[in-house]
Amino acid sequence: MAVLQKATRHEMEATARRSRVQALVMDTSFMALVYGVLIILAVVTVLPYYWMVINSFKTIDNFYTDPYSLWPETWSLEAYLNAVGIGRVTVYLRNSFAYSAVVLVAQLLINSLAAYAFARIQFKGNNVVFLAFLTTMMLPGSVTLIPTYVLVYSMGLANTFTGVVIPSFAGAFGVFLLRQFFLNIPSELEDAALIDGAGRLRIYWQIIIPLAKPAMITLGVFIVLAEWQSFIWPLVVLTDYEKYPITVGLNLFKDEQRVFWPYILAGSVIGSAPLIGIFLISQKFLIGGITLSGLKG
Amino acid sequence: MTTDSATKRRRLRGQVFRDTVSGYLLISPAALFLLVFSFVAIVVSLVISFSDWSPLRDEWSLVGIDNYKRAFENERFWKSFRNTGQYVVFLVPGVVITSLGLALIGNHARKLRSVFRTLFFIPVITPGVVVALIWIWMFRADGGVNELLQYFGVSGPNWLLSAFWAMPAIIIMTIWSLIGYYMIIFLAGLADIPEVFYEAAKVDGANRLQTFRHITLPLLRNPLIFVVVTLVIAAWQVFTQMFVMTQGGPASATESVQWSIFFNGFQRFDMGLAAAMSWILFAVIFIFTATQLKLFLSRQLY
Numbered sequence: 001m002a003v004l005q006k007a008t009r010h011e012m013e014a015t016a017r018r019s020r021v022q023a024l025v026m027d028t029s030f031m032a033l034v035y036g037v038l039i040i041l042a043v044v045t046v047l048p049y050y051w052m053v054i055n056s057f058k059t060i061d062n063f064y065t066d067p068y069s070l071w072p073e074t075w076s077l078e079a080y081l082n083a084v085g086i087g088r089v090t091v092y093l094r095n096s097f098a099y100s101a102v103v104l105v106a107q108l109l110i111n112s113l114a115a116y117a118f119a120r121i122q123f124k125g126n127n128v129v130f131l132a133f134l135t136t137m138m139l140p141g142s143v144t145l146i147p148t149y150v151l152v153y154s155m156g157l158a159n160t161f162t163g164v165v166i167p168s169f170a171g172a173f174g175v176f177l178l179r180q181f182f183l184n185i186p187s188e189l190e191d192a193a194l195i196d197g198a199g200r201l202r203i204y205w206q207i208i209i210p211l212a213k214p215a216m217i218t219l220g221v222f223i224v225l226a227e228w229q230s231f232i233w234p235l236v237v238l239t240d241y242e243k244y245p246i247t248v249g250l251n252l253f254k255d256e257q258r259v260f261w262p263y264i265l266a267g268s269v270i271g272s273a274p275l276i277g278i279f280l281i282s283q284k285f286l287i288g289g290i291t292l293s294g295l296k297g
Numbered sequence: 298m299t300t301d302s303a304t305k306r307r308r309l310r311g312q313v314f315r316d317t318v319s320g321y322l323l324i325s326p327a328a329l330f331l332l333v334f335s336f337v338a339i340v341v342s343l344v345i346s347f348s349d350w351s352p353l354r355d356e357w358s359l360v361g362i363d364n365y366k367r368a369f370e371n372e373r374f375w376k377s378f379r380n381t382g383q384y385v386v387f388l389v390p391g392v393v394i395t396s397l398g399l400a401l402i403g404n405h406a407r408k409l410r411s412v413f414r415t416l417f418f419i420p421v422i423t424p425g426v427v428v429a430l431i432w433i434w435m436f437r438a439d440g441g442v443n444e445l446l447q448y449f450g451v452s453g454p455n456w457l458l459s460a461f462w463a464m465p466a467i468i469i470m471t472i473w474s475l476i477g478y479y480m481i482i483f484l485a486g487l488a489d490i491p492e493v494f495y496e497a498a499k500v501d502g503a504n505r506l507q508t509f510r511h512i513t514l515p516l517l518r519n520p521l522i523f524v525v526v527t528l529v530i531a532a533w534q535v536f537t538q539m540f541v542m543t544q545g546g547p548a549s550a551t552e553s554v555q556w557s558i559f560f561n562g563f564q565r566f567d568m569g570l571a572a573a574m575s576w577i578l579f580a581v582i583f584i585f586t587a588t589q590l591k592l593f594l595s596r597q598l599y
Contacts, residue, residue: 034405041399042416045473048431049419051441067434068444114327123320124313129328136335142534142555143579146562146572147342148334153352170330200319229424231537232555236563247426251541254430261434268427279422283415290478291485 056266063262079266089267092249099165099245100227106169107223115178116204133172159239174219181215218289221282246271346572353566364573376549377557385532391472400483417477429541432470457543460550467538479524486520522593533582554578
């Protein structure tokens with residue numbers, strides 16, 4: 001009896017060990033599969049960029065004899081010098097910086113003022129006006145393109161700096177995002193300030209804005225990404241290439257320089273580098289913002 | 298006593314009045330811009346679509362439904378609708394399946410997670426024009442894509458110069474550029490699913506497929522609805538890829554509805570026709586969105 005028991009126990013332990021080993025092998029091979037797929041997809045994602053960067057450092061001759069070598073024969077700045085010289089890429093870059101900066105400041109200020117009022121002041125019509133704000137988010141951009149042009153044109157702002165940025169001075173998405181954040185800020189501090197006789201503007205500027213920094217940064221990243229990437233609006237509202245942002249400028253450069261691809265690629269590297277830099281710095285805020293708007297939106 | 302409560306009431310009324318004034322003052326800049334560029338814009342667009350307004354002429358008049366009639370009779374416009382429909386039908390499932398698949402795989406990776414997320418996100422933050430420029434070269438007859446296909450013994454077409462292959466090329470490129478964004482939304486959705494559900498499924502002996510079908514998929518319902526609805530809306534308005542890569546060609550094969558609106562409004566300066574087209578597009582987007590929401594929200598999945 002005891003022997004039998006011992007044998008069964010022995011057998012059971014062996015089986016358990018076997019299944020543990022089996023599970024380990026299964027898990028390891030599964031994880032190998034997971035990482036294998038991820039690495040292949042990551043390579044597929046990054047390879048076109050790698051190709052763009054490497055080829056922007058090739059000479060024209062090197063590029064055309066060997067466009068798929070993954071290393072330049074000699075590192076050359078020829079393409080970059082020409083992208084700046086012939087391609088006026090620095091002019092476009094400066095314009096994009098200016099447009100993005102103005103829209104960033106305007107939207108953060110205008111949206112946060114409205115968001116503060118919606119979140120904290122019980123004024124008559126608060127909810128109705130807020131709903132009206134939200135409905136503007138449902139308008140597809142293709143419907144507003146023509147009338148926005150007509151309005152900007154009628155104000156005499158076609159082909160001007162102001163004309164490019166003025167339609168983006170306020171955004172319902174930004175008001176919504178900031179309002180949600182302000183609602184979660186405890187109101188004790190403000191109540192104390194109100195009793196002390198502080199005005200609404202002072203409370204907004206000295207209490208709310210400093211506490212809302214993360215939300216302001218998140219919205220700020222969204223605004224800059226959208227403005228930097230905008231294409232169709234500057235394309236239709238501008239006629240002088242000196243005022244083009246980088247997106248429209250690069251497209252023009254492509255039409256002018258069909259044969260000098262490394263120049264175009266160098267321009268593309270210059271044009272996307274600021275966004276990649278901003279992304280790497282502000283990744284946490286950006287991804288937090290996307291998941292927030294994606295799940296609750 | 299009575300005078301006291303009267304003053305209190307008066308003071309309260311004063312407070313309500315002050316709040317209303319300061320509330321409206323604070324929202325007024327935002328309200329002004331949204332009023333002009335959204336509400337006034339809608340009215341302007343409607344008026345334009347019933348008129349012959351053009352920036353090239355000083356005078357204009359109302360022309361009734363003439364622009365809508367011309368839009369409906371415009372063969373090229375319908376072709377652009379069919380093209381865009383094709384784009385939507387292939388792009389939306391393509392993006393949802395790949396980004397969800399990537400999120401499901403990536404969710405198992407504990408190590409290096411943020412590195413992968415960063416890499417997959419790079420195409421999302423690259424301006425669409427730059428993405429299009431890179432892929433013009435990739436899709437050449439002797440481009441990177443065909444070079445890769447050659448390894449597998451397939452000789453690829455001259456993608457962007459073929460009326461048949463230009464649209465698939467644009468769709469493939471766009472899926473590639475969007476995966477990272479939607480992957481992040483799905484990853485967040487997956488993180489929201491409580492671990493207990495998976496433990497319970499394991500106890501019940503469910504395999505991976507059953508777990509996915511009966512736990513993961515139903516609990517990803519909200520992110521899925523959000524992704525499909527917003528993606529369909531955006532896809533109907535596709536423009537940049539076509540404008541940069543193919544200029545609508547070859548043989549109008551990649552002219553999208555938004556391309557038609559741009560072409561008629563800003564190259565032929567037939568703004569009335571373009572505005573009418575944009576309202577037809579709006580109607581289509583509206584019908585699609587309403588139908589989807591009705592379908593999704595009425596079906597109880599769990």
